[in-house]
Amino acid sequence: MNPQRKRIPKIEPFKHRVEVDPKFFDKSWKKLDDAIREIYNHNASGLSFEELYRTAYNMVLHKHGGRLYDKLAENLKGHLREMGKLVEAAQGGLFLEELQRRWADHIKALQMIRDILMYMDRTFIPSSKKTPVFEHGLELWRDIVVRSPKIHGRLVDTLLELIHRERMGEMINRGLMRNTTKMLMELGSSVYQDDFERPFLEVSASFYSGESQQCIERCDCGEYLKNAEKRLAEESERVSLYMDAKTADKIANVVDKEMLSIHMQRLFLMENSGLVNMLINDKHEDLTRMYDLFKRVPDGHSTIRSLMASHVKETGKILVTDPERLRDPVDFVQRLLNEKDKYDEIVSVSFSNDKTFQNALNASFEHFINLNNRSPEFISLYVDDKLRKGVKGAANEEDIETVLDKVMMLFRYLQEKDVFEKYYKQHLAKRLLSGKTSSDEAERNMLVKLKTECGYQFTSKLESMFTDLKTSQDTMQSFYANLSGDSDGPTISVQILTTGSWPTQPCATCNLPPEILGVSELFRAHYLGTHNGRRLTWQTNMGNADIKATFGDRKHELNVSTYQMCVLMLFNSTDTLTYKEIEQNTAIPPVDLKRCLQSLACVKGKNVLRKEPMSKDISDSDAFHFNDKFSSKLVKVKIGTVVAQKESEPEKQETRHRVEEDRKPQIEAAIVRIMKSRRVLDHNSIVTEVTKQLQARFLPNPVVIKKRIESLIEREFLERDKVDRKLYRYLA
Amino acid sequence: VSTNLTSRKAQRVPTKAVSKEIERIDQLFYTYADGSSSMIDPEGIETLCSHLEVPHTDVRILMLAWKMGCEKQGYFTLDEWRTGMKALRADSISKLKKAFPELVQEVTRSSNFQDFYPYAFRYCLTEDKKKCIEIPVACELLNLVLSLQFRPQVEKLINYLKHQNEYKVINMDQWMGFLRFCNEINFPSLDNYDADQAWPLILDNFVEWLRASEN
Numbered sequence: 011m012n013p014q015r016k017r018i019p020k021i022e023p024f025k026h027r028v029e030v031d032p033k034f035f036d037k038s039w040k041k042l043d044d045a046i047r048e049i050y051n052h053n054a055s056g057l058s059f060e061e062l063y064r065t066a067y068n069m070v071l072h073k074h075g076g077r078l079y080d081k082l083a084e085n086l087k088g089h090l091r092e093m094g095k096l097v098e099a100a101q102g103g104l105f106l107e108e109l110q111r112r113w114a115d116h117i118k119a120l121q122m123i124r125d126i127l128m129y130m131d132r133t134f135i136p137s138s139k140k141t142p143v144f145e146h147g148l149e150l151w152r153d154i155v156v157r158s159p160k161i162h163g164r165l166v167d168t169l170l171e172l173i174h175r176e177r178m179g180e181m182i183n184r185g186l187m188r189n190t191t192k193m194l195m196e197l198g199s200s201v202y203q204d205d206f207e208r209p210f211l212e213v214s215a216s217f218y219s220g221e222s223q224q225c226i227e228r229c230d231c232g233e234y235l236k237n238a239e240k241r242l243a244e245e246s247e248r249v250s251l252y253m254d255a256k257t258a259d260k261i262a263n264v265v266d267k268e269m270l271s272i273h274m275q276r277l278f279l280m281e282n283s284g285l286v287n288m289l290i291n292d293k294h295e296d297l298t299r300m301y302d303l304f305k306r307v308p309d310g311h312s313t314i315r316s317l318m319a320s321h322v323k324e325t326g327k328i329l330v331t332d333p334e335r336l337r338d339p340v341d342f343v344q345r346l347l348n349e350k351d352k353y354d355e356i357v358s359v360s361f362s363n364d365k366t367f368q369n370a371l372n373a374s375f376e377h378f379i380n381l382n383n384r385s386p387e388f389i390s391l392y393v394d395d396k397l398r399k400g401v402k403g404a405a406n407e408e409d410i411e412t413v414l415d416k417v418m419m420l421f422r423y424l425q426e427k428d429v430f431e432k433y434y435k436q437h438l439a440k441r442l443l444s445g446k447t448s449s450d451e452a453e454r455n456m457l458v459k460l461k462t463e464c465g466y467q468f469t470s471k472l473e474s475m476f477t478d479l480k481t482s483q484d485t486m487q488s489f490y491a492n493l494s495g496d497s498d499g500p501t502i503s504v505q506i507l508t509t510g511s512w513p514t515q516p517c518a519t520c521n522l523p524p525e526i527l528g529v530s531e532l533f534r535a536h537y538l539g540t541h542n543g544r545r546l547t548w549q550t551n552m553g554n555a556d557i558k559a560t561f562g563d564r565k566h567e568l569n570v571s572t573y574q575m576c577v578l579m580l581f582n583s584t585d586t587l588t589y590k591e592i593e594q595n596t597a598i599p600p601v602d603l604k605r606c607l608q609s610l611a612c613v614k615g616k617n618v619l620r621k622e623p624m625s626k627d628i629s630d631s632d633a634f635h636f637n638d639k640f641s642s643k644l645v646k647v648k649i650g651t652v653v654a655q656k657e658s659e660p661e662k663q664e665t666r667h668r669v670e671e672d673r674k675p676q677i678e679a680a681i682v683r684i685m686k687s688r689r690v691l692d693h694n695s696i697v698t699e700v701t702k703q704l705q706a707r708f709l710p711n712p713v714v715i716k717k718r719i720e721s722l723i724e725r726e727f728l729e730r731d732k733v734d735r736k737l738y739r740y741l742a
Numbered sequence: 743v744s745t746n747l748t749s750r751k752a753q754r755v756p757t758k759a760v761s762k763e764i765e766r767i768d769q770l771f772y773t774y775a776d777g778s779s780s781m782i783d784p785e786g787i788e789t790l791c792s793h794l795e796v797p798h799t800d801v802r803i804l805m806l807a808w809k810m811g812c813e814k815q816g817y818f819t820l821d822e823w824r825t826g827m828k829a830l831r832a833d834s835i836s837k838l839k840k841a842f843p844e845l846v847q848e849v850t851r852s853s854n855f856q857d858f859y860p861y862a863f864r865y866c867l868t869e870d871k872k873k874c875i876e877i878p879v880a881c882e883l884l885n886l887v888l889s890l891q892f893r894p895q896v897e898k899l900i901n902y903l904k905h906q907n908e909y910k911v912i913n914m915d916q917w918m919g920f921l922r923f924c925n926e927i928n929f930p931s932l933d934n935y936d937a938d939q940a941w942p943l944i945l946d947n948f949v950e951w952l953r954a955s956e957n
Contacts, residue, residue, distance in 0.1 A: 693940035716943045723915050724873065730915070735922060736940050 035074050038065045039081055042126070049119045050089050059126065067129045075134030082127070086147055090116070090154040098160045105168055110189050112155070120147040152197045156205070165190075166205060170213050176248070177217065188252035195254055207257055211264055214245075218268035226273055230283035232296040238269045239299055262306070271307045278317055285314060286321050289356065297360035311366070319370045322353060326378030330385065339384075343392035347416050350375065376423040383666075386430035387657065389420055393456065394437040400448035410452045418459050425709040429669050431468060434460075436513045438472060442479055443505060443552055464706060474511040482506045489536050502529050506537070506546070519597040520550035520572070523579035550576075551602065559618065561640045568618065569648045573598050573606040578618070581636045589632045604628040609649060615642060616649045677710050677718045685728060685740040692737050693719075764824070766833035771823045782818040793835050794842075801886045802842050805849045808861050815865050850891065862887050863917045874911035877903050884920065892924040902948050909944055916942045 031037070042065060045057050069078050093112040100108035124131065124144045131142050141149065155161060169190060172182045194202040218241070225234050242265050249258040270277075278285045288296045304310030329335060329349065335342050353371050361367045379385050396413055424430055441447045454476070461469040482505045489504075522530065534546055555575040557568045570578065576596045580587060587595075593603055607628050611621040620637040621628075657665060680703045684696060691699075696719065697712050704710050719738065722728045731737035774786035782790065791798035810826030812818060830845065832838040849858050862883055866875045875883070881900045889896045899920065903909075909916075919942040927935050932953070937946045 694938055697938070712938075713943065713946075716946070719940075720915065720943060724913055730918075730940065738940060 034072065035069065035077060038069050038074075039078070041065050042078075043081075043085060045126070046085055046089070046119070046123060049122050050115065052115070054122060062126045063128070066127050070130045070134050075130055076138065078127075078130060079134070079138075079140060082123070082143070083146065083150070086123075086150050087154060089119075090150055094155045094158050094161060097155065098158075105164065106183075106186050106190060109155075109161075109165065110186060110193075113151070113189075113193050116147070116151055120144050123147070148197055152201060156194070156197065156201070162205070166209055169206060170209060173210070173248070174213070174217065177244070184252050191253050199254075202254060207254075207260070210253075210257070211260055214261060214264050215268055218265055219272075222269045222273055225269075226276065231277050231280045231285070232283055232288070232293065232299075234273075234277060235296065235299050235303060238265070238303060241265055241269065242303070266303075266307050270303055270310070274304070274307065274310065274313060278313060285317050289318060289321060289353075292352065292356065294356065294359045297356060301361050301364075311364075315367055315370045318367070319374045322349075322371060322374040323378050325349070326374065327381055330378055330382035336382075336384070339388035339391040340395045342388050343417070343420070346379065346420055350416065350419065372423070375420075376425070379420065379423045380425045383426070383429075384662070386424050386426050387433045387662075387665075389417060389424070390430055390433040390437050393417055393434070394441060397441060397452055397456065398446050398448055400452070410449065411455065414452070414456055414459060418463060421460075422463065425705075426669075427464065427468075428672065428707045429666075431707075432513075432665060432669055435472060435475075438475060439512050442475060444554070471511045474508060478507050478511065479505060485537065488540075489533055492536065493532070499529050500525055502526070502533060504530075504533055504537075507549070515549065515551060517547060517549050517551060518599045518602065520548075520576060521595065521597045522548070522550070522572075523576060525579070526575075550598075561618075562638050564641060565645070566640075566642060567646045569646065570610075571606070571649075573602060574610055574649060577603075577606060577610065581619075585636045587634050589628065589630050589634070592634065607632075607634065610634075611637075613649075616647065618647075618649070673708060673710065673714070674718060676704060676707070677715055678722060680704055681715070681718060681722060682727060682740075685738065688740075690731060690737050690739050696738065763828075763833050767824055767827045768820070770827070770833065770835070771818075771820055775820075780820065782823070784816040787816065787818070794839055796839075796842070799886070801890075802846060804862055804865065804886065805845055805858065807865060808849065808858050809845060812865070815868070859887060859921050860914065860918060863914055874913045875917075876911055877909065880912040880917070888921070888924060892929075895924045895929050898930075898952060899948060902951050906947065906951070908947065912944075916944050919945050 042062060045062050048054060048057060066078065069075070093116065097105070097108045097112055120143070124142075124147075127143050134140075135142050140146075156165065169187065172187060176182045191202065191206060194206050221241070222238075225237055229237065242262060245261045245265055246258060249255065249261060280287075285297075285300065287293075288300070300314065301311075304314060326346075326349065329345055330342075335345065357363060357367050357371060393414070396410065396417075400410060421427070421430065438453075441453075447453050457469050457472055457476075460472075485506060486503055490501075530548065537546060538544065550572045553572040555570055555572060557570060557575060557578060559566050559568050559578075568578070573596070576598065577592055580592060580595055589607070592607070593600065596603065598606065604627075607619070607621070608626070609616065611617055611619040611634060612626050618637055618640050620635040620639075622633045622635065677700060680700045681696060684699045684703070685691060688695075693716075697715050700715055701710055719728065723730065723738075726741055728738050729741055731739050771782070774782045774790050776783045776786060787803070788798050791800070791803060796802055806826060807815075807818075809829055810818060810822040812822050827833060827838070830838065830841040832841045848854055863875065866879055866883055867873070881903055884896050884900055903912075923941070923945055930952075932949055935941070935949050937949065
């Protein structure tokens, strides 16, 4: 060695031959063999770990690893066969216990053996690619004990039998079960799955198949679901207590399938207890249970949803087409609102506000509300009723805001929103002109809601109605401020309405009494003085008057309509008038005049006139007398009423006709807009686009759209394409 | 499309034979024309028809009018007369009569028919500004113009038009629709008719009526 050069010391093997004792292996093995026997006999305390380890170590060192391994395997097999026999011999309930005991012994033994043979594990095993000691020990246990023909079947049967008994209500030894399944898991997940889990699931399937069959014959839907829920909880607990966690989903699927999925239709459709019955009777708890249980079942929720939707559609259809219900519009709408409340609650409480259910509900409501084409009118009447009366003292203590919000929900379902607009305008006009609205703020609130929903155009005319009234107030103030001369005559209060903003009414003739004429002409002069170029027309079919009347020695103040006033004033000069005279004097159209006279002469408690003869109908030959015998408990008597009512049949036709006429130009405008931008388009696309553009107001009829297109072709806005006659072309 | 218009350029100095022909054509014209208006008026046409041994409501007269490019129903002008007769190479009644079969063939060739068909409609518009013809007139015209090629359709269509009361007049768009209908739609099965396509509404109603009357 050269001291000047740095060299890493190297340890070299003996250069001389080392003599090996030929009996070395057998002697060493004997030591180990005996030790293992003691270990299996629970006598390990007397053994020296160090010595045994060293023995094994030396054996491996002397290249006896292979032989040692094989010997070990033989040895273990022997012990295992003995243990197997003991297990086989166990009687009845002791079988599992014995198995457990032997298993525990074996594990303990294996641990010690592994420790002893650790050197072999670490050196020989990896290089020879054999299974390590411990694992090999488990494999042998699996093959010799667990899967021994005499044990295997009995093991599985015993486990399943116990589970069955537990399912039938008996108490079993769960600890034992857990240990047994744990053992199987430790032997490998495929052992657990093949030897236990699969048969377990199969047996469970047939168990639940039978159980569900029995249960469904005996129970109603609610009870059945309770039972299913109970069983599911049970199985879940069972798994957590003595099975592998992965089995939880699998057994849940089995129960779901056998108890829920297979019988789903029958359950839902069960008479007197199924889904529909639960919905009708607001059985929230049952519904919640159903929703939760069927979450995992394929098509579970979708089936519930569609059954609910069709039920709602059906009951809704009955609601809106029942002629009894249609008599009172306010009641009609209230029922719709109640129905909505009911289902909103169900969705929120039982269906955890599931959006898909909410949507299905909305679709159903939209469907049936539009089955009755008077829905828009009725909803407007409902709002009218609420805005007149307010909601004080209502059965439910919601405030007006909440009520209007709910009404808006119904409004959204309407397909013919333009019809609603027409009616709302009419009803609003009547409310405003008769001063019958209970809260100005509520009115404006409603307008804001409509504007938010439909845009500015929807409400601009309505808003100008309010403005007109405010302006009228100002005008009246300035009129009376400027009025010089005697203020002895009747006072008037004029509401000036802008034509176009208010629902149009054709105005008929009417001769105002001279007392009124005077002051009204004064007003007209005043107004036109400040508003040049405008034209005022008195709407005598509207308006009311307060008249002081003396009947004998009783003084009353009568509140009457304009027409009624004209008639009554005639009786200042005479006590009796014939129908013809009245008609001539007042020039009121006969239909209105007759209605007016009826209200003055034929209504109990309001008969300020006496009719001769006393029949209910007015005929041309009737005569009317001032009824000085009229009496009333009230000093102020109201005779004229301007309450909005649902339209008579001819009025309804008239309104419907006007709505249809209004729609034509809207459709044409939409067609022209679309064609202007697209230039060339086929028929179907036009129909789709037009429908899309107008759907916020109404649903256009495809036949009407076609008619409008043809009209536009005739007027040379559009033409058919010369080459492909399926297309339309825009003509600039 | 029209084969009977002569351009100015084509007017050369006529040969003797040609000028004789023109003379004969003109002469023939004046035998029927009304002296004061120097047009053949409806009376004159009637006379012409009787000489031709063709009823004056016959479709061939309409085809003749088309060939001439007549603008006003019931009246032939000299120019129109010349145009037509020259194109038909006829300068006498007998020659004109002989020319009819070929004329019918020519018109019913589909390219010409596409032109003749709307012409027939326009010919019936009685006033300048009018754009529609009345239902009875439309029925007559359909019979005249289409029944040769499409008898079953035309029969049903005329029946329908007489029965329905939604439409009192037919416009050009609808008129053209009838031809398209006959050409494109399987009859009487109607299996390729699609009301969602751009067919005029009157045909949608017609098809509905047909289908309803079958049940």
